[in-house]
Amino acid sequence: MTNRAMTPHRPAVAATQESFWHLVHAEWTKFRSVRGWGIAMLMAIAAISAFVFVATSIGRSCGTPSGSTPSGFTKVIVSACPPPPAGPGGEPVSDAFYFAHQPVTGNGTITVQMTSLTGQVEVSQASNGALQMAPGLQPWSKAGIIIKQSTSQGSAYAAMMITGSNGAAMQWDYVSNTPGLTGRVSATSPRWLRLVRDGSTITGYDSANGTDWTLVGTATLPRLPATVQAGLFAAAPGNPNTGATFTATGVFRHIGLSWSATGWTGTNVGGSGPNGVPLPGRFRQQAGTLSVTGSGDIAPLAGNLTVLSVQRALTGTFIGLIPLIVVGAMFITGEYRRGLIRVSLTASPRRGRLLTAKAVVIGAVSFVTGLIAATVAVAVGTHRLARTGIPVWPVAALAEARLVFGTAALLAIAAVLALAIGTILRRSALAITAATVLIFVPYLLATKQTPQAGPSAWGEWLVRATPAAAFSVQQAVPQFSQVIAIYTPTGGYYPLAPWAGLAVECAWAAAALAVAFLLLRRRDA
């Protein structure tokens, strides 16, 4: 027997720098080997896809849109008969106004001086309920000059106008609005407006004195025929809160047409039907002035709860969020509960990397889950909404991609946020509640409204500053500054731009992850 000296133990192989991707692989293995978590992901996909059928089953009911139900949750009712006209871009529009027009052919110019814009509002008498007119001007009551494809609703146009309290503006094809000179118009401070047609381009100018002209905007109307209708118009939208009907009257002087004049014809564009003018208009010619009175509006139909958009199809995101939050939180709280965290931290002593690997895995899995669900929801939703026969707000391919990828990102970030909160709180139930409450309660409070109260300042603040801001990435109908409406999250409108809202959610997740890193390093596991 030989006596061998005891040699201290040496590992056969020097500890190799652990690879981050090994860690990710290890976390992925943990994730996929828990059957319940896979089922939760499938549940999220199923819930989001299935809810499309609920959200898009819309009967052709003729109900009037009602503000809200007494328990405070605003109800969206789509009135569908008859459908509103569609503008050149396919969007549902309001196109009802009074038009004093004449046909003109080829290129040319129309110039006017406006000396007054006044308005009337229909009010009911307190004594007998009879309707009477009283002075009243809406911020977007408007009168001015317009060049329009035809007098049929939804046709292309470009207009220079004076508005109730938004100064001069050029608007074209319903959705575009460019401000011009500010201030009110009066006999002592008149405004000159000019539209120049050159082929398919219409350029608008305004001036305070008729000699110094400022370019306001340039509209390209590709399908404008050679002969169009040019003239003067007046319109006044109703008050969306009270339903009051307004009219506007513009007084025009020095009307100059470069085309050969054929005399004015007055038309209530849209007639007096459901999508027509609320009150018939008129024009009056006397002593070198022409005054035009009209009601209605030339604008996109946005914000009034009657617009259908593919955003509805993604309402199931709320349902899908819950299983994702549960799994996101349990991805780490489960380790604390079973003591697995000690094994994990022994295998990967650099704690920050472990949390990063977990965030990468849960984020990626949730993103893919959300991507599948949102793709199905948008595809099925688009198809089903088209079948209702009600005009749907058109969404460009790029915006549709934003809706789908944004929804996937929203879900992925929520899962990472839940993971970070789980790391901080280390208890499943608490972490799940905290993450759920952080997203749902601000949204519910922001959409909880009392009758007649518009969006409240703090409700808007809630969907700006909390993770609920991320739902702005699903907004499909833009908010138009030239349309006064109740723009609330219930109707699908968010105060932040789509990606800005998602960035807010990201900031929350990043802040929670930072706290989680700190606590994970400082605390005993």
Added chain:
Amino acid sequence: MSLTARASPPRYLPGEALHAEWTKLRTVAGPSLLLAGVVALTVAVGVAAANAVQCKSVTCGIDPATVSFTGIYLGQAVAAVAGVLAIGNEYSTGMVKLSLTAMPRRLAWFLAKAAVLTAPMLLAAALAVAGSAVAGLLILPGHGFTPAHGYASLTAAADLRAAAGTVLYLTLIALLGFGVAVAVRDSAAAIGLVLGLLYLFPIAAAVVSDETIARHLQQIGPMSAGLDVQSTIGIAGLPLTPWQGLGVVALWAVGALLLGALVLRFRDA
């Protein structure tokens, strides 16, 4: 000495089960922190909501009671966690095996636990509601909720009903969480289910375009139905009368408790 097996397990009086559960409850920090959380969060959100609201005219149509008790949106989540953890912790720590060995009559154990949850929860809910009500009474008159705007009294019978109903609502939500937790035997899944039940019905009801279905969704959902009990104006237009609304929540809670009791009775712990 001979080894003799006891003929029958010892008979426990219900009071002993109660006492045992009460000892468990008061010797850990979690439950009291959660109950404090219910009070603090409910009052804090109530104060914020009362400060944010303004009634400018007779027609503002804002319900002062629902404003004061807005904190329930947040407080109910904490109440639900308290309910879930009251029994969920037994499952997650394996304590349940010990508890059931000591107390083989499972339903007695279940009832003792429910009772030990209910009493402190009622107290916490009463404190939360009292705090919110006091805040509302102090803040709201300064924000236009005056007799001139049609708010003759902020402590009428309807307001007291709203307050009492909100206390009961919070307690019922805790019991709902408790029942679901026994039924699914997992805290995480239970709280996910309860929060889903609470928060998803109002969102679904807002998006459904058929008015009848939407109204039914609001009648069925525990949150949308239960909050009817807070309404003091426009009651005629509610999907349910205030007490019917609270009854729906009670049905949910009783249903969850029954399901939990059945699962506990007939399945291995």
